[in-house]
C-alpha cells in the first residue's frame with residue numbers, strides 16, 4: 001500500500017527503456033519531487049537473466065526472473081511493463097490489472113493488438129493504463145490528443161513515427177546510396193534491428209497508427225484495417241526526382257476522416273518541401289494533428305532512446321500516481337473517448353482513396369511512347385499535371401519518365417498501371433508513390 005506521499009512501482013524489463021526509467025528516476029529524483037510533492041519508489045524489478053550486466057543500478061531491489069511472480073508477491077501500485085512483444089506482456093498486464101495494479105507500458109504491439117481487451121479489464125477494475133511512450137518515444141503525442149486537443153474534432157493525423165525508415169530515406173538521399181547499403185549501415189549503427197522487417201515493412205508504424213487513429217477518431221483499436229506498405233521499393237532515383245519536383249519522400253502513417261469514412265494507411269509519400277514535417281530527418285519523429293478548432297499542430301522529437309523514451313514512461317507514472325494519491329475516479333479514458341462512445345466506423349479500402357501520384361516508368365527510348373502511355377491514362381480519366389524527362393539520358397536505350405498526376409481515385413491508377421505495364425515499351429515495375437499536401 002502506498003503511504004500518502006509515496007507510490008511503489010515494479011519495473012518489468014531492464015533493457016534500453018527499463019534501465020532508462022531506473023536511471024531517470026534516480027537522476028531527476030529531486031526535480032520530480034519538487035514538481036509532484038511525492039516520492040516514486042521502485043521496489044522490485046524483473047528481467048530474464050539475473051546475472052546480466054545492466055546499464056542501471058538495481059542493487060537492493062527485489063529481482064524476479066518471472067514478472068508474474070513479481071506481480072503476485074509484491075505490493076506495488078503501478079506495474080511498468082517494458083518487456084515488449086505480445087505474449088508475456090499481455091499475460092502480465094492482465095494479471096496485474098486483476099490485482100487492481102495500474103499499468104504503464106511502452107509496448108505499441110500490446111496496445112495495438114490487445115488494447116480493446118485491456119481497456120475492458122482496466123475499466124472493470126477501475127485501473128488506469130498509460131502508454132505515452134508507445135508512439136513516438138519522447139514526443140508526448142498521446143497526451144496531446146487525449147488531453148490538450150480534447151475540445152476538438154480531429155480531422156487528420158500524419159506522422160513520421162518510425163525512426164529507422166526515416167533514417168534510411170534521409171541517408172539514401174544524403175549519401176547517394178541505395179536502400180540495401182544504407183540498411184546495413186543503419187544496422188551497424190544500432191538504428192535498425194537485425195531483423196528489420198517490422199520497421200522497414202511498415203508494421204511498427206501501423207501498430208502506432210492503430211493507437212493514434214483510435215484516440216483521434218473514437219474507433220476501437222483495429223490493426224487489421226490498416227493499409228501497409230514499407231519503404232523497400234523506394235530507390236535513390238525517386239528521392240532525387242522528388243527533390244527536383246520540390247518534394248521530400250517520407251514514410252508516413254496517415255489517418256484521415258473524409259465524407260465516406262476513415263482512411264488508415266502507412267506508406268511512403270511525397271510531401272512538399274515547404275511543409276515542416278518534410279524537413280524532419282534522420283531518426284527523429286514528428287506528428288501533425290489537424291483538428292477543427294486548433295488547426296494543424298506539429299510535434300517533433302526523439303522517437304526512441306533510453307532516457308528519451310523513459311521521459312514519457314515516467315510522465316505516465318507521475319500522472320497515474322497523482323490520480324492514486326488524489327483518489328480521483330475521473331480518469332482519462334484509455335482510448336480518449338468514453339468507452340460507450342467508441343464506435344466502429346467505415347474504414348476505407350485503399351482503392352477508394354483519392355490522391356495525386358508520382359509515377360516513375362522505365363520505357364524504351366523511342367518516339368510515340370509517351371503518347372501510348374497518356375492514351376491509357378486518358379481512358380481512365382487520369383490527367384497529368386507534370387512530366388519530367390531527363391535530357392542527359394537521351395542516348396540511353398531505356399529511360400525513365402516521371403509523371404505527376406492530378407487527384408484521382410486509387411483504383412483508376414491501379415487499373416491504368418496494369419495496362420501500361422503490359423506495353424512492350426515499358427520495362428519492369430512502375431514505381432507509384434502517393435503525394436500528400438498535408439494542408440488543412
Ligand SMILES: NC(=O)c1ccc[n+]([C@@H]2O[C@H](COP(=O)([O-])OP(=O)(O)OC[C@H]3O[C@@H](n4cnc5c(N)ncnc54)[C@H](OP(=O)(O)O)[C@@H]3O)[C@@H](O)[C@H]2O)c1
Nearest residue numbers: 013014015016017047048049082083084106107304305309
Ligand atoms: N528502445 C526504445 O527506444 C523504445 C522506444 C519506444 C518504445 N519502446 C518499447 O519499449 C519496450 C521495451 O523496449 P526495449 O528496447 O527496452 O527492449 P529490450 O532492450 O530488448 O529489453 C527487454 C527487457 O525485457 C526483459 N525480458 C524479456 N523477456 C522477459 C521475460 N519473459 N520475463 C522478464 N523479463 C523479460 C529482458 O531481460 P534481459 O535483459 O535479462 O534479457 C530485457 O531486460 C518495447 O515494447 C518497445 O517497443 C522502446
